[in-house]
Amino acid sequence: xxxxxxxxxxxxxxxxxxxxxxxxxxxxxxxxxxxxxxxxxxxxxxxxxxxxxxxxxxxxxxxxxxxxxxxxxxxxxxxxxxxxxxxxxxxxxxxxxxxxxxxxxxxxxxxxxxxxxxxxxxxxxxxxxxxxx
Amino acid sequence: xxxxxxxxxxxxxxxxxxxxxxxxxxxxxxxxxxxxxxxxxxxxxxxxxxxxxxxxxxxxxxxxxxxxxxxxxxxxxxxxxxxxxxxxxxxxxxxxxxxxxxxxxxxxxxxxxxxxxxxxxxxxxxxxxxxxx
Amino acid sequence: xxxxxxxxxxxxxxxxxxxxxxxxxxxxxxxxxxxxxxxxxxxxxxxxxxxxxxxxxxxxxxxxxxxxxxxxxxxxxxxxxxxxxxxxxxxxxxxxxxxxxxxxxxxxxxxxxxxxxxxxxxxxxxxxxxxxx
Amino acid sequence: xxxxxxxxxxxxxxxxxxxxxxxxxxxxxxxxxxxxxxxxxxxxxxxxxxxxxxxxxxxxxxxxxxxxxxxxxxxxxxxxxxxxxxxxxxxxxxxxxxxxxxxxxxxxxxxxxxxxxxxxxxxxxxxxxxxxx
Numbered sequence: 001x002x003x004x005x006x007x008x009x010x011x012x013x014x015x016x017x018x019x020x021x022x023x024x025x026x027x028x029x030x031x032x033x034x035x036x037x038x039x040x041x042x043x044x045x046x047x048x049x050x051x052x053x054x055x056x057x058x059x060x061x062x063x064x065x066x067x068x069x070x071x072x073x074x075x076x077x078x079x080x081x082x083x084x085x086x087x088x089x090x091x092x093x094x095x096x097x098x099x100x101x102x103x104x105x106x107x108x109x110x111x112x113x114x115x116x117x118x119x120x121x122x123x124x125x126x127x128x129x130x131x132x133x
Numbered sequence: 134x135x136x137x138x139x140x141x142x143x144x145x146x147x148x149x150x151x152x153x154x155x156x157x158x159x160x161x162x163x164x165x166x167x168x169x170x171x172x173x174x175x176x177x178x179x180x181x182x183x184x185x186x187x188x189x190x191x192x193x194x195x196x197x198x199x200x201x202x203x204x205x206x207x208x209x210x211x212x213x214x215x216x217x218x219x220x221x222x223x224x225x226x227x228x229x230x231x232x233x234x235x236x237x238x239x240x241x242x243x244x245x246x247x248x249x250x251x252x253x254x255x256x257x258x259x260x261x262x263x264x265x266x
Numbered sequence: 267x268x269x270x271x272x273x274x275x276x277x278x279x280x281x282x283x284x285x286x287x288x289x290x291x292x293x294x295x296x297x298x299x300x301x302x303x304x305x306x307x308x309x310x311x312x313x314x315x316x317x318x319x320x321x322x323x324x325x326x327x328x329x330x331x332x333x334x335x336x337x338x339x340x341x342x343x344x345x346x347x348x349x350x351x352x353x354x355x356x357x358x359x360x361x362x363x364x365x366x367x368x369x370x371x372x373x374x375x376x377x378x379x380x381x382x383x384x385x386x387x388x389x390x391x392x393x394x395x396x397x398x399x
Numbered sequence: 400x401x402x403x404x405x406x407x408x409x410x411x412x413x414x415x416x417x418x419x420x421x422x423x424x425x426x427x428x429x430x431x432x433x434x435x436x437x438x439x440x441x442x443x444x445x446x447x448x449x450x451x452x453x454x455x456x457x458x459x460x461x462x463x464x465x466x467x468x469x470x471x472x473x474x475x476x477x478x479x480x481x482x483x484x485x486x487x488x489x490x491x492x493x494x495x496x497x498x499x500x501x502x503x504x505x506x507x508x509x510x511x512x513x514x515x516x517x518x519x520x521x522x523x524x525x526x527x528x529x530x531x532x
Contacts, residue, residue, distance in 0.1 A: 002422055002425060003279070003425060003440075008275075009274075011181075013270055014182045015151040015155065018151045019148040021148075022146075023401055026401060037462075038460075038461040039462065041402075046142060048142070048189070051189070054186075056182060056184070059181070062437040063437025108142070135288070136406060136407065137412055140402060140405055141406075141407065143407040146403055149403075155268070170329075196308075275507070280417070281420075281421065285414040307407070314408070315455060317455070318417075318452070319450075320452075
């Protein structure tokens with residue numbers, strides 16, 4: 001959490017926390033997917049968000065380090081739904097979910113999730129509900 | 134929609150559109166409530182968002198003028214729920230809803246919506262469904 | 267000056283004031299140049315800044331309306347130098363100057379200032395120093 | 400360089416690079432000064448920038464990792480002048496200099512640089528020009 005993310009109350013301005021979701025999605029590519037997001041983007045695949053919902057559970061203060069846990073919830077033909085949990089020192093500060101459509105950047109039209117990417121998304125899904133029972 | 138709100142695809146970066154919701158809320162104070170938001174804020178009343186949901190219906194392109202229609206949906210003891218509809222030349226581009234808690238900025242604890250403000254919020258509610266039938 | 271432009275001290279975060287320069291440049295196109303910046307941009311002419319300097323004379327507070335006075339100082343073959351003066355209620359709050367290069371967006375290489383634009387830039391220059399003596 | 404820092408040309412929007420200067424200043428506290436900036440800030444010392452100048456030497460593209468080299472150039476009674484050099488893979492992308500005033504956040508008035516901080520700033524100054532000859 002940087003100085004530029006604060007509002008006048010000295011806590012994170014909430015649209016800046018929405019921006020954290022995208023940064024976390026970018027980090028997920030570099031880390032889990034195994035190919036940097038900018039590289040995938042430059043090859044012509046984009047992930048515009050079509051829906052986001054976010055709950056702010058506790059203020060994020062200046063200097064807080066926010067850990068963001070990302071889970072793939074659902075993979076559609078041309079979309080992916082992702083859940084985010086933000087925490088500061090183990091204390092949850094926000095919960096969010098977004099749906100991104102996979103688009104061909106030349107046409108800006110939806111395109112099927114490429115097989116290699118679908119495989120990586122699947123590996124980031126929760127274990128099956130049964131397994132958790 | 135300004136140059137600084139765009140992403141590399143030349144359309145609005147979605148966290149910047151979330152920022153538009155706050156700007157619209159500020160404009161609602163200057164226009165409908167009748168007292169500038171900064172003035173109310175400086176007197177010690179804040180409106181941190183605790184929940185937001187937003188759907189992006191159509192890309193917002195550079196140069197688009199976004200009109201935002203704001204409706205108060207629900208007024209609680211210490212909170213207000215607001216619905217936003219963004220459009221460009223009559224074409225809907227986003228729909229959103231947020232819940233803001235009314236807080237005393239000295240304590241950052243919820244405080245009842247002041248009567249003068251509740252009255253203005255109520256005047257910005259939709260007519261009753263019956264009335265519209 | 268919007269809530270999202272503030273820092274934790276309740277005044278404008280200075281990189282956000284730099285952003286105001288670009289917004290003022292965009293407004294200058296719509297107003298003085300007579301063609302919206304997005305339209306010119308889409309036709310393939312961009313104006314990346316290669317140099318900026320800015321002095322912050324007085325804090326800009328929440329709710330302040332900043333008037334920005336823009337003057338073209340120098341027009342080169344493929345560049346333009348602009349001076350900005352920001353004020354709040356007649357009180358100067360910042361002074362700035364930037365140099366933007368005119369580029370062909372297909373190649374991102376400098377291109378001569380088109381004649382029609384050069385003419386509009388010239389009309390926004392100060393009267394000659396002699397005239398002011 | 401994050402997606403949210405880009406402009407429509409797919410390169411860093413320059414006011415966002417100005418924001419990088421502040422982030423670099425914050426990192427300098429955590430790293431070199433030895434006390435996190437948020438902690439110093441909360442104790443009541445702020446560093447508003449009163450002057451900045453910046454040259455953009457080469458576009459910063461999406462995915463570029465920008466290294467920022469920070470040098471203290473001058474320490475005044477209540478101010479500090481800092482030089483920044485940004486580079487991507489050894490290629491310089493920007494050069495900047497800013498002057499920040501040290502203020503008491505209760506009064507927002509300049510205050511002498513505290514001795515412990517002056518000592519840390521001095522250790523981040525270049526060796527004398529003679530020494531480099």
